[in-house]
Amino acid sequence: MSRIPVTKTPKAYVGGKFIRSESGRVFPLNNKRGQFLCNIPECTRKDTRNAVEVAGKAGGAWASRTSYNRGQILYRLGEMMEARAEELAQAVAITGAVTLAAARREVASTIDRVVYYSGWTDKYEQVLGNTNPVAGPFFNFSVTEPVGVIGVFASDSPSLLGLISQVLPIITSGNSVVALASSTNPYPAVLLGEMLATSDLPGGVLNILTGFRDELLETFASHEHIRGLDLSLDVDGKKQAEILAAESIKRLKVREQENTRYWSSEKAQSVYAIRSFLEFKTTWHPIGV
Amino acid sequence: MPTQRKNSRNTRRRKTPELLFGDLWEFDPAPESADPKLKESYSLYIDGQQSAPKSRKYFESINPGTEKALTRIPAAGKADVNDAFSAATNGLNKYWSKLSGKDRGKYLYRIARLLQDRAREFAVAESLDGGKPIKESRDFDIPMAAAHFFYYAGWADKLEYALPGGSYSPYGVVGQIIPWNFPLLMLAWKIAPALATGNCVVIKPAETTSITALKFAEILQEAELPPGVVNIVSGAGATGQLIVNHPAAKKIAFTGSTDVGKAIMRATAGTGKGLTLELGGKAANIVFEDAPIDQAVEGVINGIFFNQGHVCCAGSRLLIQESIAKTFVQKLKTRIASLRVGNPLDKNTDIGAINSKEQLDKINDLVKSGVKEGAELFQSSCSLPGQGWFFRPSLFDGVTQSHRIAREEIFGPVLSILTFRTVSEAIEKANNTAYGLSAGVWTDKGSKILKMSTALKAGVVWANTYNKFDPTSPFGGYKESGCGREGGKQGICDYLKVEY
Numbered sequence: 151m152s153r154i155p156v157t158k159t160p161k162a163y164v165g166g167k168f169i170r171s172e173s174g175r176v177f178p179l180n181n182k183r184g185q186f187l188c189n190i191p192e193c194t195r196k197d198t199r200n201a202v203e204v205a206g207k208a209g210g211a212w213a214s215r216t217s218y219n220r221g222q223i224l225y226r227l228g229e230m231m232e233a234r235a236e237e238l239a240q241a242v243a244i245t246g247a248v249t250l251a252a253a254r255r256e257v258a259s260t261i262d263r264v265v266y267y268s269g270w271t272d273k274y275e276q277v278l279g280n281t282n283p284v285a286g287p288f289f290n291f292s293v294t295e296p297v298g299v300i301g302v303f304a305s306d307s308p309s310l311l312g313l314i315s316q317v318l319p320i321i322t323s324g325n326s327v328v329a330l331a332s333s334t335n336p337y338p339a340v341l342l343g344e345m346l347a348t349s350d351l352p353g354g355v356l357n358i359l360t361g362f363r364d365e366l367l368e369t370f371a372s373h374e375h376i377r378g379l380d381l382s383l384d385v386d387g388k389k390q391a392e393i394l395a396a397e398s399i400k401r402l403k404v405r406e407q408e409n410t411r412y413w414s415s416e417k418a419q420s421v422y423a424i425r426s427f428l429e430f431k432t433t434w435h436p437i438g439v
Numbered sequence: 440m441p442t443q444r445k446n447s448r449n450t451r452r453r454k455t456p457e458l459l460f461g462d463l464w465e466f467d468p469a470p471e472s473a474d475p476k477l478k479e480s481y482s483l484y485i486d487g488q489q490s491a492p493k494s495r496k497y498f499e500s501i502n503p504g505t506e507k508a509l510t511r512i513p514a515a516g517k518a519d520v521n522d523a524f525s526a527a528t529n530g531l532n533k534y535w536s537k538l539s540g541k542d543r544g545k546y547l548y549r550i551a552r553l554l555q556d557r558a559r560e561f562a563v564a565e566s567l568d569g570g571k572p573i574k575e576s577r578d579f580d581i582p583m584a585a586a587h588f589f590y591y592a593g594w595a596d597k598l599e600y601a602l603p604g605g606s607y608s609p610y611g612v613v614g615q616i617i618p619w620n621f622p623l624l625m626l627a628w629k630i631a632p633a634l635a636t637g638n639c640v641v642i643k644p645a646e647t648t649s650i651t652a653l654k655f656a657e658i659l660q661e662a663e664l665p666p667g668v669v670n671i672v673s674g675a676g677a678t679g680q681l682i683v684n685h686p687a688a689k690k691i692a693f694t695g696s697t698d699v700g701k702a703i704m705r706a707t708a709g710t711g712k713g714l715t716l717e718l719g720g721k722a723a724n725i726v727f728e729d730a731p732i733d734q735a736v737e738g739v740i741n742g743i744f745f746n747q748g749h750v751c752c753a754g755s756r757l758l759i760q761e762s763i764a765k766t767f768v769q770k771l772k773t774r775i776a777s778l779r780v781g782n783p784l785d786k787n788t789d790i791g792a793i794n795s796k797e798q799l800d801k802i803n804d805l806v807k808s809g810v811k812e813g814a815e816l817f818q819s820s821c822s823l824p825g826q827g828w829f830f831r832p833s834l835f836d837g838v839t840q841s842h843r844i845a846r847e848e849i850f851g852p853v854l855s856i857l858t859f860r861t862v863s864e865a866i867e868k869a870n871n872t873a874y875g876l877s878a879g880v881w882t883d884k885g886s887k888i889l890k891m892s893t894a895l896k897a898g899v900v901w902a903n904t905y906n907k908f909d910p911t912s913p914f915g916g917y918k919e920s921g922c923g924r925e926g927g928k929q930g931i932c933d934y935l936k937v938e939y
Contacts, residue, residue: 277603282927284909285586292913292927295893377918389709396704398873399697399716399919420939422605429917430929433892435902 160336162191162360163343165204166353171361172196179337182246190336193361195369198328201357202375205299205326208354213296213324217272224268224322227349231261234345241338242310259414260311266419267318274323274424287437294428296324297401298377301370303330303363305382307408310338315413316380316405317356319423326355328376336360367391374398378427382407401427466779469786471573475564477650480511483519483673484656486526487666493518498675500650503570503792504783504827512649515672517681523641523670524687527612530667531639536609540596540637547592547634549662554585557658561623561651566783568650569622570792570828571746573784583908584627587926590910591631594931598636601928607935609637610713614688616679617652618695619645619794620749620850625694626652628925630669631910633692636934641670643682645695647795649673680706688712690934694751696848697874697919715923715933717751717915719848720876723869724754724905725859725891728762730881734903736770739854742879742905744778744832747790748852749798751920752877754905756838756845757856758865764858768836771854775819775832782824790852793828802830802851809835809844814855840871848874862887866894875917879905898924 161168176189242253282290305312309332331339371394378401482489494516499508565576617625644652690713697718742754783791814835834854878897913927923933
């Protein structure tokens with residue numbers, strides 16, 4: 151008789167801890183044939199607010215680490231994922247929406263993308279920032295700073311590569327993130343949380359909620375402490391998000407809900423993705439004695 | 440004991456001799472006499488032509504120094520704005536997109552040079568129309584506007600160096616709306632980078648200060664800029680809305696109030712239009728006890744009274760370290776007494792006229808609220824001209840963070856003074872605002888400057904100086920002070936769509 155396997159309870163990842171929704175609600179994740187796989191926490195407005203608070207507290211310390219240290223930690227995340235690549239591929243393919251072979255390709259691209267951004271932590275400033283030769287006796291320079299807490303709605307497809315491609319450029323520069331995983335396949339995001347927990351990324355820098363866009367859009371777009379949004383949304387959602395985000399003038403990037411072709415291409419990784427969630431600060435000082 | 444107290448008072452009095460200012464000696468008037476060459480009535484500038492508005496509506500532009508009408512300004516209606524966008528689209532497809540960066544640059548160089556040629560004429564027009572002292576329009580606004588064109592002219596054929604490794608394209612036609620505080624300079628900040636990057640423009644000057652924008656159309660004609668590349672439509676908020684909502688506008692660049700900025704962001708939601716917003720501010724100007732005090736006094740004065748305080752990055756919240764607060768405030772009061780308020784065209788004028796009656800009412804309202812909420816008002820006792828809209832340079836002592844005058848942008852010559860004890864208290868108070876445009880730091884200690892500059896949530900930090908601007912230096916805010924940067928390399932990037 152074969153052994154009865156131990157099944158896993160998927161949980162959201164907030165502040166370095168694995169949590170259920172405060173509401174106690176879950177929704178079933180089924181495979182393509184409609185067979186039950188597991189229950190996923192259905193996170194709420196309150197869960198989001200808690201995550202934003204945790205992200206806000208973690209953000210400052212993350213940003214003030216050295217760029218070298220941030221690079222090493224993100225690279226370590228790549229190492230953790232590489233070691234468990236097959237498990238990730240199984241998670242990507244769990245619903246049967248993509249084949250296992252495609253899932254393996256997606257995981258490979260995902261890990262490469264983590265390594266790509268880990269290499270940017272101590273370089274983007276040298277590309278984007280500069281001194282300014284003003285016409286006067288002043289030393290003037292522009293440096294970048296992270297914006298703060300950024301809200302992310304991850305792409306539905308690809309579910310893992312999309313999430314990582316949206317989130318990595320944001321945390322590379324010292325922002326912290328509250329991300330809502332794909333609602334059609336949140337399972338890889340849940341597994342990613344488990345890898346984050348062993349990656350040295352400080353708890354609270356990257357928080358992953360599970361649930362539904364419709365329910366959480368208003369909270370993400372209107373929460374004053376979320377300073378920027380990178381959202382994969384349908385057309386109506388985009389408009390609603392932008393209207394709500396205007397009240398606190400959030401930095402905005404809106405995208406297609408699904409775009410496998412784009413996220414799989416090299417175009418989807420860029421120093422300009424890091425630039426989207428940076429502020430430029432220019433400092434003047436007189437030269438003289 | 441009473442004798443001792445008397446002695447110490449005497450000593451103090453001897454230490455700080457005060458110069459007496461006021462009406463003892465009158466300055467002779469020294470008006471700038473260059474001819475602003477104003478027309479009796481202006482036209483819209485669409486498709487390279489001076490054209491009367493199809494709306495047939497005009498309004499008067501008032502000289503805030505005399506309250507008298509200067510000229511008639513067209514109020515562009517829907518048909519006019521539509522014409523402007525068709526012309527811009529046509530200008531883009533037919534001319535501008537076909538030119539090399541090198542040739543776009545040449546036009547910008549021409550504009551810069553022609554503006555320099557007519558600088559004095561424009562300076563007088565600017566001061567007449569907007570109320571700013573001639574020494575500012577002559578030495579700052581107009582030369583700086585020309586410098587912006589000159590700076591961005593050189594970028595036009597070097598864009599790949601602004602975005603290394605990036606693939607990018609211009610937006611196409613951009614709609615631009617500018618404020619009344621630096622009319623021609625804001626026009627230059629908007630038009631120069633837009634044209635350098637290959638965009639065409641529909642721009643609306645502020646209702647109360649349209650003259651230099653419409654005069655600028657003459658320069659575009661002299662420069663033989665291809666028709667439709669720049670279109671200038673004057674009018675009030677309604678004209679601005681037509682621009683924001685026009686489907687041909689692929690990007691909106693706006694400088695003005697935070698409320699209007701939010702409304703524009705809502706209006707463009709879901710349209711995919713690009714957005715640059717340069718909005719309000721409530722900057723902290725922080726003076727530490729180890730600061731060079733006399734320089735700091737000058738810096739604080741310049742920070743708040745430059746352009747009558749009509750500056751989004753004005754140092755309107757002074758944070759002084761408690762140990763030097765008393766001395767510092769006394770020095771400010773002495774300095775304020777020597778500021779000359781009066782005829783904007785007089786070369787000796789330090790503070791000119793408030794731009795409009797509406798703005799004067801707003802300043803009065805906020806100053807009343809400051810008195811009512813318990814802050815201590817000090818105003819210069821200088822005489823004000825009998826006509827025109829003027830306001831005495833003012834400061835409020837004993838301001839707390841909850842006072843309206845510490846939270847709301849006054850946009851006038853009114854300084855709110857708060858104190859702090861420690862560095863961390865200064866940072867917390869400075870950042871305790873929804874705005875984040877600029878900040879000032881005064882201290883002799885380099886490491887403290889870098890610490891403050893890092894901790895302050897503001898797009899521009901002036902250390903041991905204030906209100907300095909340069910075409911090479913990016914300007915723009917954090918938080919509700921807007922998004923995007925104008926000036927410098929960063930100003931180029933915000934007029935290009937970057938693919939990633």
